[in-house]
Amino acid sequence: MLSFRTTSDKLLLVFFIASVAVTLVLILFPALHAIQLSFYQSESFVSARTWIGIGNYLRVLNEPGFWRAFLIGLNFSVLTIVLQVVLGIACALLLDQPFFGRPVIRGLAILPYLLPTVVVAVAFQWLLDGSLGLLTIWAERLGFGRPAWFEHPTMAMLIVVVASVWTWTPFVTISFLAALQTIPKSLHEAARVDGAGPWSRFWHVTIPMLVPMLTVIVLLRSIWMFNKFDIIWLMTKGGPLSATEHLPVLAYRRAFMQYDVGGGAAIATLSFAVLSLLIIVYFYFYPLDGKDGNQ
Amino acid sequence: MMERSLHLRALTLVAAALLGLWSFFPIYWMIASSFRPERDLFAEPTLIPKTIDWKFGSYRNLLELTDYPVQFANSVQVALAVVVITLLISVVIAYVVTRYRIPGKTVIIGSMLYAYMFPPLLLAIPLLSIFARLGMADHLISVVLAHCTLSIPLGVWMLWGFFKAMPFDLEEAAMVDGCSRAGAFFRMVLPLSAPGIITVAIFSFLLSWTDYVFSFVLVNSDANKTLPVGLASILGTFDARWGELMAGATLIALPLFVMFMFLSRYFIKGLAAGAMKG
DSSP, X not given: OBOSOSHHHHHHHHHHHHHHHHHHHHXXXXXXHHHHHTTEEOSSSSSOOXXXXXXXXXXXXXXHHXXXXXXXXXXXXXXXXXXXXXXXXXXXXXXXXXXXTHHHHHHHHHHHHHSOHHHHHHHHHHHTOTTTOHHHHHHHHTTSOOOOGGGSHHHHHHHHHHHHHHHHHHHHHHHHHHHHHTSOHHHHHHHHHTTOOHHHHIIIIIHHHHHHHHHHHHHHHHHHHHTOOHHHHHHHTTOSTTTTOOHHHHHHIIIIISOOHHHHHHHHHHXXXXXXXXXXXXXXXXXXXXXXXXX | OHHHHHHHHHHHHHHHHHHHHHHHHHHHHHHHHHTSOHHHHTSOOOSXXXXXXXXXXXXXXXXXXXXXXXXHHHHHHHHHHHHHHHHHHHHHHHHHHHHBOOTTHHHHHHHHHHHHTOOHHHHHHHHHHHHHHTTOTTOHHHHHHHHHHHHHHHHHHHHHHHHHHSOTXXXXXXXXXTOOHHHHIIIIIHHHTHHHHHHHHHHHHHHHHHOOHHHHHHOOSGGGOOHHHHHHHHHHHTTXXXXXXXXHHHHHXXXXXXXXXXXXXXXXXXXXXXXXXX
């Protein structure tokens, strides 16, 4: 460990303090400002504000729309997380096997994750276009007529779920692939010698070794999927008839379309609270001064 | 026994083919559609396009009739600025935190990890409020700063792990040999941590290049939009010009594919570190 003695040390200290200050201003300040905004009523982002205490919270929490959006968000995140984790582990196990052309398939399997959400949204909407979409035409040929994909509430939800799973499963796949590589070969060998079949080795050797990674992934995915705004906004705008309107879309509508900045900020702050709870759980399982940390 | 492993191998290959198809098909269809002539787009689609539009009509329309070229330039500028700011700040913070006695370093690193998990929309509402009051709404600088709220925590978090794992002895040896501390940093630490720094650069670029939420909220005028928001507004205004939309989507994705081809090992490393949020 060094301390700040020489001139270059002191210069570095100045840079360090400046960097931390910039970061704090950039991140902490907006977060606190969101909380502040949630206690005021204001018509727009530049007009005057009136202090109304917890008025926004009372109003928001008493609306059925809030709880509806909360449940829709819960539905969306549970569905997408379960599918991502199950498919992600399956893909990781597959890609861990040696087979011809594996590097190519590995590369292809990651590609969706690199795409901007807007590209995913546009590509899926084109596949499902009401008159010219490839999947629409295939469905028609198979005798289903021309499905109005985005006009049916359940179908619209399923479509955003599938698009989300398509894009974000590679995150799980790559993480587990990395975790699989850390399992010592000797463990599998020992189990094999003891007469364990492939299935039993999977349950008693592979899965227990993956549990730490599994907790991290489920926590991270929960945090992000519950607050995911762009995919839903770009594909359905929360429709049809608010069937896919979850809390982020509701907060956006409030703050930016209904000029209810306080209400939007209150919803965002409530989401912050839920999020912080999950992060505290994360730190509980993986304390920063833990020996392996999480990198 | 032989038979069974043969079955297993065949099954693996089939599953791998399905995975490749599932991952690549929407991308293939997007690219293929961008090269189909307009009259084909309105006819029954065939899996392999019957004709290819050698005049690249969709691309021409997009580049000549919309603000797409300006938006491309905006995206490049914003992403490069984000990469530079992120590297400067995160290298300093991560290095000092791992090498010096700093009070509250766990708090600093912990809050970085916490900030890294912030969803964009939650920060977008207060950021617009702040930028609007400062008269900086609808300005590319506000987009750059907003993207830094994603990339700096990520950069510090990744480089912290990287510097922590790098033996301190190397710098000490260099200093014993007469290097100043700054000299040791520039001659030993920076070259050795190049892989970590490249990974952080790639992922800050990626975060900025793919972001929709911040630019969507902070920018209004067409001339200041970044590519993802520009593409989304074509979806809104042009009444589903699918050829142009697919051309636009391909142009956003292309730089990422090229980067991925040449730098895939850094991508894999970053992804395995759980580096990108999404």
